Amino acid sequence: MKFKIDDLTVYFPYEFIYPEQYEYMLELKRALDAKGHCLLEMPTGTGKTITLLSLITSYQLKHQKMGKLIYCTRTVHEMEKVLDELRTLQAYQEKELGKEAKMMALGLSSRKNLCIHPQVSGEGSRESVDAGCRKLTASWVRAIAVDNPNVETCGFFEGYERDGANALLPQGVYTLHDLRTFGRQKGWCPYFLARHMIQFANVVVYNYQYLLDPKVSGIISREMEKECVVVFDEAHNIDNVCIEALSVNIRQQTLDGATRNLSKVTQLIEKFKTTDANRLREEYNRLVEGLAQRGNLPGTDTWLANPALPDDILRESVPGNIRRAEHFVSFLKRLVQYLKGRLQTEQVESEGPVSFLNSLQSQAGIDQKTLKFCYDRLHSLLLTLEVTDTDEFMHIQCVCDFATLVGTYTRGFSIIIEPYDERMPNVPDPVLQLSCLDASLAIKPVFERFQSVVITSGTLSPIDLYPRLLNFNPVISRSFEMSLTRDCLCPMILTRGSDQLPVSTKFDMRSDPGVVRNYGRLLLEMVGAVPDGVVCFFVSYSYMDGIVNSWNEMGILQEVMQHKLVFIETQDVVETTLALDNYRRACDCGRGAVFFSVARGKVAEGIDFDRHYGRLVIMFGVPFQFTLSRILRARLEYLRDTFQINENDFLTFDAVRQAAQCVGRVIRSKSDYGMMIFADKRYNRHDKRSKLPAWILSHLRDAHLNLSTDMSLYIAREFLRRMAQPYDKTGAGARMTLLCQADLEKMNT
Amino acid sequence: MLSVEDDGDVEAEEAGRDMEAYERAYADDRSWEDLQEDESGRLRVVDVAQQQRQHRKRVAAMAGAHIQRGIIRYLYLLVDLSRAAGEMDFRPSRMGVVANCVEAFVREFFDQNPLSHLGIITLHNGVAQCLTDLSGSPETHIRALRANLECAGDASIQNAIDLARGLLCQIPTYAHRETLLIFSALSTCDPGDILEAVRRCKDANIRCSVVGLAAEIYICKLLCEQTGGNYSVATSETHLKDLIMEHAPPPPVLAESAVASLVRMGFPQRGAEDAVALCVCHGEVKMGGGYICPCCKARVCELPTECHICGLMLVSSPHLARSYHHLFPVPHFEELEGTAMANGRESEFKLCYGCQQKLPFPGGEVSGVRLVCPRCRQHFCYDCDLYIHESLHNCPGCESISSTSSLPDLQN
Numbered sequence A: 001m002k003f004k005i006d007d008l009t010v011y012f013p014y015e016f017i018y019p020e021q022y023e024y025m026l027e028l029k030r031a032l033d034a035k036g037h038c039l040l041e042m043p044t045g046t047g048k049t050i051t052l053l054s055l056i057t058s059y060q061l062k063h064q065k066m067g068k069l070i071y072c073t074r075t076v077h078e079m080e081k082v083l084d085e086l087r088t089l090q091a092y093q094e095k096e097l098g099k100e101a102k103m104m105a106l107g108l109s110s111r112k113n114l115c116i117h118p119q120v121s122g123e124g125s126r127e128s129v130d131a132g133c134r135k136l137t138a139s140w141v142r143a144i145a146v147d148n149p150n151v152e153t154c155g156f157f158e159g160y161e162r163d164g165a166n167a168l169l170p171q172g173v174y175t176l177h178d179l180r181t182f183g184r185q186k187g188w189c190p191y192f193l194a195r196h197m198i199q200f201a202n203v204v205v206y207n208y209q210y211l212l213d214p215k216v217s218g219i220i221s222r223e224m225e226k227e228c229v230v231v232f233d234e235a236h237n238i239d240n241v242c243i244e245a246l247s248v249n250i251r252q253q254t255l256d257g258a259t260r261n262l263s264k265v266t267q268l269i270e271k272f273k274t275t276d277a278n279r280l281r282e283e284y285n286r287l288v289e290g291l292a293q294r295g296n297l298p299g300t301d302t303w304l305a306n307p308a309l310p311d312d313i314l315r316e317s318v319p320g321n322i323r324r325a326e327h328f329v330s331f332l333k334r335l336v337q338y339l340k341g342r343l344q345t346e347q348v349e350s351e352g353p354v355s356f357l358n359s360l361q362s363q364a365g366i367d368q369k370t371l372k373f374c375y376d377r378l379h380s381l382l383l384t385l386e387v388t389d390t391d392e393f394m395h396i397q398c399v400c401d402f403a404t405l406v407g408t409y410t411r412g413f414s415i416i417i418e419p420y421d422e423r424m425p426n427v428p429d430p431v432l433q434l435s436c437l438d439a440s441l442a443i444k445p446v447f448e449r450f451q452s453v454v455i456t457s458g459t460l461s462p463i464d465l466y467p468r469l470l471n472f473n474p475v476i477s478r479s480f481e482m483s484l485t486r487d488c489l490c491p492m493i494l495t496r497g498s499d500q501l502p503v504s505t506k507f508d509m510r511s512d513p514g515v516v517r518n519y520g521r522l523l524l525e526m527v528g529a530v531p532d533g534v535v536c537f538f539v540s541y542s543y544m545d546g547i548v549n550s551w552n553e554m555g556i557l558q559e560v561m562q563h564k565l566v567f568i569e570t571q572d573v574v575e576t577t578l579a580l581d582n583y584r585r586a587c588d589c590g591r592g593a594v595f596f597s598v599a600r601g602k603v604a605e606g607i608d609f610d611r612h613y614g615r616l617v618i619m620f621g622v623p624f625q626f627t628l629s630r631i632l633r634a635r636l637e638y639l640r641d642t643f644q645i646n647e648n649d650f651l652t653f654d655a656v657r658q659a660a661q662c663v664g665r666v667i668r669s670k671s672d673y674g675m676m677i678f679a680d681k682r683y684n685r686h687d688k689r690s691k692l693p694a695w696i697l698s699h700l701r702d703a704h705l706n707l708s709t710d711m712s713l714y715i716a717r718e719f720l721r722r723m724a725q726p727y728d729k730t731g732a733g734a735r736m737t738l739l740c741q742a743d744l745e746k747m748n749t
Numbered sequence B: 001m002l003s004v005e006d007d008g009d010v011e012a013e014e015a016g017r018d019m020e021a022y023e024r025a026y027a028d029d030r031s032w033e034d035l036q037e038d039e040s041g042r043l044r045v046v047d048v049a050q051q052q053r054q055h056r057k058r059v060a061a062m063a064g065a066h067i068q069r070g071i072i073r074y075l076y077l078l079v080d081l082s083r084a085a086g087e088m089d090f091r092p093s094r095m096g097v098v099a100n101c102v103e104a105f106v107r108e109f110f111d112q113n114p115l116s117h118l119g120i121i122t123l124h125n126g127v128a129q130c131l132t133d134l135s136g137s138p139e140t141h142i143r144a145l146r147a148n149l150e151c152a153g154d155a156s157i158q159n160a161i162d163l164a165r166g167l168l169c170q171i172p173t174y175a176h177r178e179t180l181l182i183f184s185a186l187s188t189c190d191p192g193d194i195l196e197a198v199r200r201c202k203d204a205n206i207r208c209s210v211v212g213l214a215a216e217i218y219i220c221k222l223l224c225e226q227t228g229g230n231y232s233v234a235t236s237e238t239h240l241k242d243l244i245m246e247h248a249p250p251p252p253v254l255a256e257s258a259v260a261s262l263v264r265m266g267f268p269q270r271g272a273e274d275a276v277a278l279c280v281c282h283g284e285v286k287m288g289g290g291y292i293c294p295c296c297k298a299r300v301c302e303l304p305t306e307c308h309i310c311g312l313m314l315v316s317s318p319h320l321a322r323s324y325h326h327l328f329p330v331p332h333f334e335e336l337e338g339t340a341m342a343n344g345r346e347s348e349f350k351l352c353y354g355c356q357q358k359l360p361f362p363g364g365e366v367s368g369v370r371l372v373c374p375r376c377r378q379h380f381c382y383d384c385d386l387y388i389h390e391s392l393h394n395c396p397g398c399e400s401i402s403s404t405s406s407l408p409d410l411q412n
């Protein structure tokens, strides 16, 4: 349908719209009008994606000056879902507008997902596909290939170079799959084609990393004009993504590898000195002029620029002491040597970047400014030396990443050296961690560069904390509830076992056999009362292992298995996938199953347990982070000192959002229904409870607080029976849950 | 909007246009007026008329006006006697409640479907067992089930439907094959692929219905959807009985099997009161009563049944007559509401034509719905509507017309 918001005509591809979708559009439009950033929380299952897409593309149609829509997702799977929605939208726009509808949308991913070269695409990891491709497409390889037919190149790349770059592409929506098919058809490389297409597209869908991770982002984002609208979907963990993007871990293996890499580089330099000394000299000259000149390099040779670096560094020339290749190598050798020394330590050391730089200066004579250039200097060198198997130089790249970050930021980081893993003090496994403490650092360039940034997810509560963590000023921040035709959500807070003793995973209680037994009884009662799938989340792997073991010894697990099959998430991805597969099968055939999983794990983040795959989810305990972790301590301290965020507030916020994320896996659409049990006495406290997202809180009746096992069992039985009754999907009578075009017109007048 | 006047209220609609959207949201959704606290302290919407309307809707959906119905049914009752049937959330236990419901159902079934057969299969310990073969005698089934009320082990839906399918495949094709599963458990432990078993039931034209006792189970829903059956879940003991009873009237015939066919039947005479004869159904010498098969003169104790000697279907004429109402149902009564109710003739229709109780009208003290028979235009209350359609099977209004002079009027 087509309707107006103020003077904007919105094209929405469905007959009906939920009231919350409409409101979402109103707020979003206000943010776009104000050219500002916004934070919007709306539960999953309410059609958030299509709402965003249809408003923003309609806005683009009206305002020709507006830039692209950059839609960031976390996974390839989500990306495909967005593109599917876009396709529906495009079909509708075309129907309504004919030729006027201009939509060119594409998904962009790494070579690993786009490459169609028969051998290269078969490589396992992202790095090896990149390297494999480079071997076939680097400018010097292609230069040799011109004279020597025995040198292999990639036919798809040549095809693209010949015709693709200048060809005009038809409008439409290109998923990764479409790009590959299209590439095969035309004989063009989909990866380079996609990168080329970006400049014509008005919607680009890609991974968070392309904007946030300096190791991946770069050129691609650089091409985007200021007027772009950036959307981060499912952004409840965006602060963690930001932090990870700027954190580096260095282990013994890394340093050993780096040493090997350096001797290889030395050999290469020697070789070039005798065969092609010119190349080295050219590089030297280029470096004198500054890194910004890099723009002149051929497309396949450019490395991804580092957007986290302040712009001036690109205009500066590289410091004299590392301009010459040999000098740079010996500089790195000294750095690696120094780091090796630091790893030898017997106790935990923790310091800020400033003191680290000081000791680096005094002990190894390495200065901050030089460090800053390491990342780019290394890539320039590898290029000059015509290195194509970049994946082998991973280790030295890691060291250079570290160097650049330490050299660039004097605040917001901490360097922690631990001689062994906290959990296994006997096994020496030293690690030097450069951990970013400030999520706003990675996202700052994004906020600064783009006009409007939309951060949205099903769980962003409490919504006022995100602007502080990310250090920005949203013009709009709102949380929407879900309009439902029936009460299909049943959250409960369970504080006591059937013996009335409190349950909790609090440190002093978690190994108490009484608590373990009470949790076990809870599970047992529930698997006996809930059909099909039940999902359990535990606070950590070690806690899960422990409690499942105890249940096994107590015989509880055996009893559970009389009702349902039991599947467990492990740290092994393949094993977990298999377990999930079998879990689903057991739910389909009526056998029923329980899935044990871990908060913050892969399953908690990405797997849906909708419909009969999850009628109940039990969150055992409050998933606090491991508070003894030094990195966390450092971050808490930093948050307190810099953003005045209270330690406990942050920890609670983080734990509750993870819990909300876990329980949210069971409801993925409005026609679905599911129960959620928060099993820990601490959830009953107002400070925890109030941090749950509004769409859960609004269903959390007073009668569902402070329950014991038998009370919750009673509620569960009754709820399940109620939900099994037939109901009117359009909303009984006139509890308005669907609006049609006429309704909206009425509202507008 | 949960208040009474939902669609008929034109004036309110007009006024609504001038209101701000948010105001209207409140004006429309005056749901707080209908709130009441239930026993668990939760607020619940209570609206008599709405509830009555919903029930009527359900009934109407089941009794679509002119669908062909299968009068001759062969139904297997699959009774779950697994561990879960021993649970006590229904008093005295699920099993006890189920047994009572089954008893009532079996009687009602033969009452409404005098020409049909029924058998019982029980599910326990992972196996399915045929408790009684298909037959027309309610007492045998009831007795057999009462004697075997013990629960243990897991339930296997696959075993049960496979067994029922094997047995139902032998019956003549004019009959309707059905199973009704009364399921206490929440899972099924099957030896093989249940999805395959569902497919085979579908291919064999067996209509599988399920009444659940605890919660909606995906596989049961799938089974019903695939085979054209009906799936419902009981919320209480009485609801359970209602749901099971809903299966007593003959189901609509699936289009592909809706071929009319002729069936031979016998109408036996009642035996003399003082005659002594050997009955064929029990193999005992009985004194008086009983019925004599018109074909082979064997004596049976109960009707309807199939003669054990010659296999003729034996029915009594009232039985047959009772089956008719499924074919010629009383028309569905229409609801009068809002402005339509105030057409000036209220004074004439203050009372229900059926029971002479006061009828609801706008502003009146009686709440509920007011219904009118589309043929005789008499007004009825909700209770009479139920009674007329579910038990009486003819309309007192129409009957009194046809018995007086205005019969030609009706034919126009």
Ligand code: SF4
Binding pocket: A111, A114, A115, A116, A117, A120, A121, A132, A133, A134, A136, A137, A154, A155, A156, A157, A189, A190, A191, A192
């Ligand atoms: S150019 Fe394209 S198709 Fe060829 S190897 Fe590289 S990514 Fe693959």
Ligand SMILES: [Zn+2]
Binding pocket: B279, B280, B281, B282, B283, B284, B300, B301, B302
């Ligand atoms: Zn007898």
Ligand SMILES: [Zn+2]
Binding pocket: B293, B294, B295, B296, B297, B298, B307, B308, B309, B310, B311, B312
């Ligand atoms: Zn006979």
Ligand SMILES: [Zn+2]
Binding pocket: B352, B353, B354, B355, B356, B357, B380, B381, B382, B383, B384, B385
């Ligand atoms: Zn009456």
Ligand SMILES: [Zn+2]
Binding pocket: B373, B374, B375, B376, B377, B378, B395, B396, B397, B398, B399
């Ligand atoms: Zn009548």
